Each structure stands twice: as structure tokens, then as C-alpha cells.
Amino acid sequence: MRAVLSGNMGSGVGMQRVLLSERLRIPSIALGGAVRAAVDADTEPGRRFRAVADRGEPVDDTLLVDILAAHLVRDDTRDGFLLDDVPASVDRAWLLDQRLDHAGIPLDTVVALDVPLEILIRRYADSPDAGARRARIEAHARCMRPVLDYYRNRARDGRLRYRVVSGLGSTEQVYARILDALR
Template identity: 25%
Template sequence: MNLILLGAPGAGKGTQAVRIAEKYGIPHISTGDIFRKNIKEQTPIGVTAKSYIDKGQLVPDEVTVEIVRLRLMEDDAKNGYLLDGFPRNLAQAEALDKIANIDTVINIDVDLGALSDRLTGRRVCSKCGESYHVSTKKDEDCDKCGGKLMHRDDDKPETVANRLNVYTASTAPLIDYYEKQGKLVTVNGMNKIEEVFKEITEALK
């Protein structure tokens, strides 16, 4: 079972990815993780990727595609995998079709206005990383460890707006692309975590 997981920042992709990987016994392949691993191990492709990242530039599609291709050749991906964070655009999707046979693309659909509120209202403990939301957490102390809660830079309104705009511009064509291939399954990401997961597993039957 070769799967792709699509969803805007804050849509709960990470949470669902872990559950899907566990249930179906397939590796959760996050492009961010592969990049970090290759850079840490100083592989040839990792060194190339780092040269762009260090300059604050986007890693070119061909480098990203190659790093994913190498990961898909590893033994644990022989019986299937879940791709998270890839493809990010149409060029990557077309390149992926040349190196892999994707069975299903799961799109976690969320209302972007509600998503913006969810992200901008998020507060994170500076000590243990526990996450809270201002709608339910009125004081500024972590319930777990007593640390101070902070508003992360990437959860500031202007940053959130930018991240969502970038996502919408690059991913809307992907949804259309996979819909035309008959591979797209859309689930309601505004539901509770358990309900979203149930919807995903029903779609994969």
C-alpha cells in the first residue's frame, strides 16, 4: 500500500501519519526527516541539499525527488509506505509517478479560517514542548511542568497567513491532479482525531 498524505500546516497530518503507519505496518516517510538524516550523515545528496538550505534557498525539485527515490528503495518500503510532505508541487508529483506507483492520496481537508485560529491561538511550553490553545488555557503556566508558555514565531498571524497561502498555491493543483487519476480520498480534518482516523481507515478498505 503506497500512500500520500496531504494537508495544510496544522491540519493534524503528523498525528494521523503515525496512526496510519502503525495500523498498516508501513514506514512513515517524512521528507523533512530524510533531509535531516542525509545532512547529518553527510551523504552526497545530503551535502547537495545542505548547500541550498544554508543559503536560505529552496532545495530544487530534482534533489528532493532523488532523496525520496533513494528512501523508497530501502527494504522497509518494499511492502508500502506513507509519504508525508511530498510531493509539494505538480512537478514533484509528475516526477514521483515515474518512480513509484501510488495507490491512494489522502487529503485532510480543513477550513483555512478555522485552521488559522487554531494555529495563531497555539501556545507551547518553553520547557517540555506541551501544546495548548488560548481558547481552553487561560493562564500562562504549563500544567505538566510549570514552565512558561510561549507563542512560537511560526504561529504568529502574519507567518501563519504566509504558510497557508504557500500551501494553497502549491497544493490545490495536486488535489486536482490526483482527483483526475481517481486516487484522491478527502477526509474532514475539522473532526476529532479518532473520527478523522476512522474516516481514513474506512476509505482504505
């Protein structure tokens, strides 16, 4: 399985990723981890990333996607992988699809955990940084909506499975719903 598990801050998506990665025996991979690995291994894309970051410039989508795609074709992902959330823009999602399709390992599943924003915001209402958390939750939702729409449209074309799973309930209940959606 080559999948993405998406969810907003406070949705429990991190715990679900750990459980799924262990159950499916596939690595959970985040863009940040792929970038660190490329920089640490002193790969050509890693050197390009370091140069851009050292200059304090924004990193080009193509470079980020190239780093992630190179990470996803390694031996440890031969049996699949679980991406740590969807790419941050439709452009990145499209680029990643192009790279993975070209490598013969297209994404086959996207699972989106659905937790209403009001509930996510309420979970942090008493925290000292409640305002900042609210802003991040709302920004993530705005950013992810078009990307999830992109994957929903790909599913209509039959190119992947797209599932929305309620993220409400206990960790075990949500995990069971995700497993059901993957069957």
C-alpha cells in the first residue's frame, strides 16, 4: 500500500499513523524526515536544499517533491509507505503524483480523518496558546481543502482510493474505522 493519512492538528492522526505503520509493516514518512535524510546523506538534492535554506530563501516545490519522491523509491519502501499528510498544495500533490507515476509506484490510497473544526479548536481552548493553535488549525484546513479535493477527483477517475473516516471517538474506534476503510 502506498498511502497518505491526512488529518488536522489535534485529530489524532499522528497516533493513527504509528498504529497503521506498525500494522501494515510499512514506514511512515514525513517530508521533514526525507529532507533531513537527504541533507545528512549529502545527496545532490540535499545540497541544493541546504544552499537555499542557508540563503534564507523559500524552497521550491519541485525540489521538495524531488527529495520526497527520491525517499519513497528507497529499498525500505518497496512494500509500501504511509505519507505523513498530503502535500501542502495542489501543485505539490500533482508533482508528487508525476514523480511516483514515473517511478512506477503511484499513490493508491488517501485517507482523510474528519474532525469538525469546532471540536479541534475546543480541544485547545484552555491552553495558553489557544489563539495560535486555532489559527494553525484553521490555516491547515484552508490549505488542505483543495489538496483533498484534488485527490477526491483522482479517485473519481479510478486512479486511487479516497476515503473519509470520522476521527471522533477513542483511538481504537478511529483505528477500526480506518482499517475498515482500507479493506
